[in-house]
Amino acid sequence: MFKHTFDDTILRSYDIRGIYGKTLRDEDAFMLGFFFGITVRKKYPEKKHPLIIIGMDGRLSSPTLEEKLNEGLKNSGCEIYRIGLAPTPMLYFASNYYKADGAIQVTGSHNPKDYNGFKIVLNQNSFFGEDIKKLGNFANKGYSKTYNGFSKSVEINCKYIDEISNPLKNNNGELHKKTIVWDCGNGASGPVVEMLTTKIPGKHVVLYSKVDGNFPNHHPDPTDKSTLKILINKMKEVNAELGIAFDGDGDRIGVVDKQQRPIPGDLLTAFLANSITTNDKENQTIILDIKSSYIAYENIISLGFKAEIGKTGHSNIKKRIKEIKSPLAGEMSGHIFFGDTYFGYDDALYAAIRLLTLTANNIELDKFISTLPKTFVSPEIKVSCSDKIKFLTIDNISKKVFEKYNSNNVITLDGLRVKNDHGWWLIRASNTEEALVVRFEGKSEKDKKELSLEVKNLLKNEGLTLDNF
Numbered sequence: 071m072f073k074h075t076f077d078d079t080i081l082r083s084y085d086i087r088g089i090y091g092k093t094l095r096d097e098d099a100f101m102l103g104f105f106f107g108i109t110v111r112k113k114y115p116e117k118k119h120p121l122i123i124i125g126m127d128g129r130l131s132s133p134t135l136e137e138k139l140n141e142g143l144k145n146s147g148c149e150i151y152r153i154g155l156a157p158t159p160m161l162y163f164a165s166n167y168y169k170a171d172g173a174i175q176v177t178g179s180h181n182p183k184d185y186n187g188f189k190i191v192l193n194q195n196s197f198f199g200e201d202i203k204k205l206g207n208f209a210n211k212g213y214s215k216t217y218n219g220f221s222k223s224v225e226i227n228c229k230y231i232d233e234i235s236n237p238l239k240n241n242n243g244e245l246h247k248k249t250i251v252w253d254c255g256n257g258a259s260g261p262v263v264e265m266l267t268t269k270i271p272g273k274h275v276v277l278y279s280k281v282d283g284n285f286p287n288h289h290p291d292p293t294d295k296s297t298l299k300i301l302i303n304k305m306k307e308v309n310a311e312l313g314i315a316f317d318g319d320g321d322r323i324g325v326v327d328k329q330q331r332p333i334p335g336d337l338l339t340a341f342l343a344n345s346i347t348t349n350d351k352e353n354q355t356i357i358l359d360i361k362s363s364y365i366a367y368e369n370i371i372s373l374g375f376k377a378e379i380g381k382t383g384h385s386n387i388k389k390r391i392k393e394i395k396s397p398l399a400g401e402m403s404g405h406i407f408f409g410d411t412y413f414g415y416d417d418a419l420y421a422a423i424r425l426l427t428l429t430a431n432n433i434e435l436d437k438f439i440s441t442l443p444k445t446f447v448s449p450e451i452k453v454s455c456s457d458k459i460k461f462l463t464i465d466n467i468s469k470k471v472f473e474k475y476n477s478n479n480v481i482t483l484d485g486l487r488v489k490n491d492h493g494w495w496l497i498r499a500s501n502t503e504e505a506l507v508v509r510f511e512g513k514s515e516k517d518k519k520e521l522s523l524e525v526k527n528l529l530k531n532e533g534l535t536l537d538n539f
Contacts (some may be wrong), residue, residue, distance in 0.1 A: 103142025147217025157320025243430030292324020339400025
């Protein structure tokens with residue numbers, strides 16, 4: 071009988087993630103493979119060997135974890151296609167291409183190099199939240215039968231690159247005149263970007279495409295402005311139109327415009343809405359996550375679309391985009407999802423191509439950003455808060471908020487987003503870190519200060535400090 075207890079801290083809301091060698095071990099990978107494989111077998115009892123796709127990012131621990139994952143899946147009787155080193159979106163593509171029953175990517179995403187984990191798909195849908203809890207409980211109880219499965223390596227790179235470059239294939243615009251700088255951050259997107267840039271128009275400068283799990287040049291988190299300094303300097307040097315950066319597994323994009331301004335994911339989503347071609351805009355809803363600026367929200371509405379504020383988290387948004395058949399969704403964190411002519415999952419490389427189709431037609435990002443009304447918005451602020459108390463802390467703050475505010479001015483689907491005369495503020499529990507996430511936006515510097523004071527006081531009552539604001 072196989073039986074296993076996962077460390078509670080690694081079973082996250084969106085995926086499984088922990089510190090390799092401490093909270094996440096090789097045995098976890100084997101047991102995840104086995105119990106996920108049995109879960110799939112139970113869902114599809116008519117299939118003798120359910121098909122599972124597995125891939126991995128470039129972290130130092132990924133090859134070992136991928137091997138153990140493969141062994142566990144084989145013991146569950148699955149057929150496994152191993153795509154090898156690849157960005158996470160390529161795994162999603164392979165799952166769709168082969169019509170797989172499930173898929174698992176070994177990846178630590180944007181976390182520090184000693185982290186690793188798994189992103190999971192079941193029948194082209196995210197496997198998250200309650201699914202992960204149930205899998206943990208299943209492993210705790212154990213399972214006595216084993217089966218004989220088998221695996222093989224498959225090459226999907228060329229098919230994937232062909233698919234994501236489609237929007238530029240018949241584009242007769244002026245991209246060939248533009249210079250684009252790409253920063254792969256030594257992450258898993260590097261080899262794909264090298265191949266992709268030989269197939270599309272334009273002058274392309276590619277930085278750090280060699281995969282290196284030590285991330286020797288900078289940490290691959292494109293939402294951290296400090297990681298974009300090298301990209302911005304190279305853009306200045308070559309007079310680039312755009313800079314494009316990726317996280318470690320290629321599902322999050324960071325973009326810098328011609329004026330060397332890093333563009334938040336919500337405003338990038340509003341700009342990319344210009345690439346959605348439909349005669350039925352009034353019945354199409356574009357999704358933004360709860361951290362997004364009302365400027366992005368109002369801009370999407372000005373284009374004729376509906377806009378919706380949704381829960382943060384790539385798994386939540388993938389679920390919602392399918393539910394309402396949304397053509398586009400985006401998060402502050404740089405997860406961008408196209409559901410119009412693509413599959414509806416977060417793919418930073420495909421988002422980059424859609425951005426370049428607008429650039430090719432001289433629909434310029436820097437001009438769009440310059441026309442937006444000025445607001446006074448904080449960055450995404452992370453306040454350290456233990457996993458054990460962060461959700462309780464939100465509950466405590468919620469009680470105080472509803473003593474003061476009408477429920478019409480409070481969104482509670484993911485933490486607390488509160489609207490008042492000064493603007494809005496957000497406090498939510500991070501699902502990937504031991505932190506609360508804070509953001510606020512006013513129409514003046516004075517408004518922003520008032521919002522920050524309100525948030526500071528609410529946090530202070532819970533023994534937490536909002537530094538430097």
